[in-house]
Amino acid sequence: MLHTLRSVEDFYRQHSWLRQMRETCPVWLDERSGCWHVFRYNDVYRVITDYASFSSEKPKTSSAAGSSILSMDPPRHKQYRNLVAYAFTPRALARLSERIAVLTQELLDKIRFKGQMDLVADFAYQLPTIVIAEMLGVPASDRSLFKRWTDVLLNHQVDDAELFRPDLALETDDIEHTYEELKEYLEEALKERQSNPKEDMMSDLLAVEMEGKRLSMEERVNFCRILLLAGHLTTTNLLSSGIWCFDGQPGLIEQLRKRPELMPGAIEEVLRYAAPGWRITRMARTDVKLAEVTIPAGAAIFAWLASANWDSTQFSDPDSFDVARSPNKHLTFGHGIHFCIGAPLARMEATIALSMLLEQLPQLCLIDRAALEPFEGTTLFGFKRMPVTFVPQT
Ligand code: HEM
Numbered sequence: 001m002l003h004t005l006r007s008v009e010d011f012y013r014q015h016s017w018l019r020q021m022r023e024t025c026p027v028w029l030d031e032r033s034g035c036w037h038v039f040r041y042n043d044v045y046r047v048i049t050d051y052a053s054f055s056s057e058k059p060k061t062s063s064a065a066g067s068s069i070l071s072m073d074p075p076r077h078k079q080y081r082n083l084v085a086y087a088f089t090p091r092a093l094a095r096l097s098e099r100i101a102v103l104t105q106e107l108l109d110k111i112r113f114k115g116q117m118d119l120v121a122d123f124a125y126q127l128p129t130i131v132i133a134e135m136l137g138v139p140a141s142d143r144s145l146f147k148r149w150t151d152v153l154l155n156h157q158v159d160d161a162e163l164f165r166p167d168l169a170l171e172t173d174d175i176e177h178t179y180e181e182l183k184e185y186l187e188e189a190l191k192e193r194q195s196n197p198k199e200d201m202m203s204d205l206l207a208v209e210m211e212g213k214r215l216s217m218e219e220r221v222n223f224c225r226i227l228l229l230a231g232h233l234t235t236t237n238l239l240s241s242g243i244w245c246f247d248g249q250p251g252l253i254e255q256l257r258k259r260p261e262l263m264p265g266a267i268e269e270v271l272r273y274a275a276p277g278w279r280i281t282r283m284a285r286t287d288v289k290l291a292e293v294t295i296p297a298g299a300a301i302f303a304w305l306a307s308a309n310w311d312s313t314q315f316s317d318p319d320s321f322d323v324a325r326s327p328n329k330h331l332t333f334g335h336g337i338h339f340c341i342g343a344p345l346a347r348m349e350a351t352i353a354l355s356m357l358l359e360q361l362p363q364l365c366l367i368d369r370a371a372l373e374p375f376e377g378t379t380l381f382g383f384k385r386m387p388v389t390f391v392p393q394t
Contacts, residue, residue, distance in 0.1 A: 005374040011381070014278075015319070018307040027293040035300045036284075041311035041331070043290050047282050047303040049336035054282035054301065056338060068226040070338065077337060083215055084223050086208045087201045088341055095199065096135055097348055103130050104353045108360050115392035116367070118385050124239035127353055128232045135345075136224055137189070137200025145185070152178040154233055179225075186221045231342045235349060237276035237382025238267070242354050244383065245270050245321050247366045252323065257358045266323040267350045272330035273321045275306045278378050280334060305331045306381065361390035 005011060021028060021039045028037045038047050047054050051073060058071045069080055086092075107126055111117045133146045152174060190202055197203040205220045215223070246252050246266070256262055279302045286297045295301065309330045310318040333340035340346070358364060366372070367387040375382055 004376050005378075005381075006376065008370065008372050008374065011274075011374060014378075015306075015310055018304060018310065022307060022311060026291045027295070035302060036295050037279075037302045037304065038290065039304050039307040040291065041308040041314045044303045044305060044308040044331060045335060046290065047301055048280060048331070048334055048338070051337060053285055053288045055285050057283060058281065068222055069341075070226065070230065074337065079213065080215075080219070081337070081341070083208050083213070084205070085341065087204045087223075088344065092135075092201065092204065093344055093348060096131070096345070097352065099134055100127075100131055100349055100352045101356065103127065103134065104356050108356060112360060112393040116387065116389045119243055119388045120236065120240050120383055120386045123353075123357070124236045124386075127239065127349065128235040129228075131235075131345075131349055132227055132231055135201050136227070137193070137198055137202045142185075149178050149182045149185075150228055150232060153182075153229060182225060183221050186224050187217060190217065190220055227342070230340075231345070233380055233382065234276040235346050237274075237380060238270060238346060238350050239353055240383050240386050241274035241276065241381070242267065242270045242350060243357070243364070243386065243388065244366070244369075244372070245274055246354075246358075247364075247369065249321060249323075253358060253364060256323075256355075260355050260359075262323060263351050263355050264347070265326070265328075267347060267354070268328045268330070269321060269323050269325050270350075271332040272309045272315070272325070272328055274381060275309055275330070275332040276380060276382060277332070278306045278381055279304045305334070360393065362393075364388055364390040 005014065018039055021037070026038070026040045026043060028039070029035075030037060038044055055073050056071050056077075057073055069077065069084065072080060104127060107123055111122050117123065129147050129150050130143060133143055138146050186202075190206060193200075193203045193206055197206070202220075202224070205215060205223065208215065246256060252266075256266060282301045282303060284295045284297055284299045284301060288295050288297075309315070309332065312318050314329065315325070333343040333346075365388060367389055372386065373384045375384060
């Protein structure tokens, strides 16, 4: 049965259901919702990469939200992605890495002397907004404004099922209003850079040009907005699940502290084992056969990334968390033309932040693993709160 996650036990129950589905019913029609579910690695891979058969287009849930790169198909997707890819060049990321260390230090300085904290509220939720704001070029003085907008938008977690039933999607005035405020703010900031370019992504978005084409103002605003929505909670969950996974292996935190070169591999394993997103969506363009089952044209499909990541045909002993796992071809960032554009940033941010956290907070450990509460939906996996203790620093 598809589980509503209320406890850590439910994470393991969900995974045992996914394993059962991979073994007995790899392509499943949920009669209640009319949506199809795909569980095996090879089938998930096909659904997310074969854009000729599976479209990324979805009905819009908010008039103010605008369309995003995530729901575009070729050829429009390619043109748009080529334009925005300039904002994620190694040069742009190198510019950010030092800032991420400084921003992480600012957060650590507020908590190091306390001896305990909620790792989600005090650290993992905060860092990604500040980093995205910084990357775009939002000045520190506007951070609280930016954080308020992010809080409203992220609290409005639309479950994927609603994307295919727009009549179910709740559209509150607050969300419409927040989108409007954010749009006005970004338009203003972009216009200012037209006359006064800076070393930031908003200036890059104004300058990029390919084959004589530039982004329209609406496209630029939409891109800034999607960075916030696609890059925030996912990274928050990666950071907190990282500590959850490390804490679950006796001696691992100490080992990572002594051998920081193990951290990138450890983060890949967190991405596989506790993927921040359970599944992504597609729409069948035509009738399409998958694992001997025909999915009808127009059907909504959930491709379970988290299930693919635990598929024993691809990963030996998939239920074990193994920092030395190699190769580790998890599908957590998707694959193909929509492969996560922010993956290098998320990896870099997690490596810097988790290394600094372990280094500066000795004997970091979870207060009560069994009492942790995950988010309830079936789209994102992460924890609402994560109380931890450590030796306070003066
Ligand atoms: C796309 C996951 C962090 C921006 C995607 C996709 C996945 C994903 C699965 C593909 C969706 C699809 O095929 O439908 C994640 C995870 C992250 C993360 C697990 C953190 C651990 C970020 C960050 C940013 C970002 C930090 C930017 C600041 C995007 C964008 C796309 C995307 C713009 C759309 C790319 C396209 O459609 O061509 N992400 N993401 N993501 N992600 Fe991420």
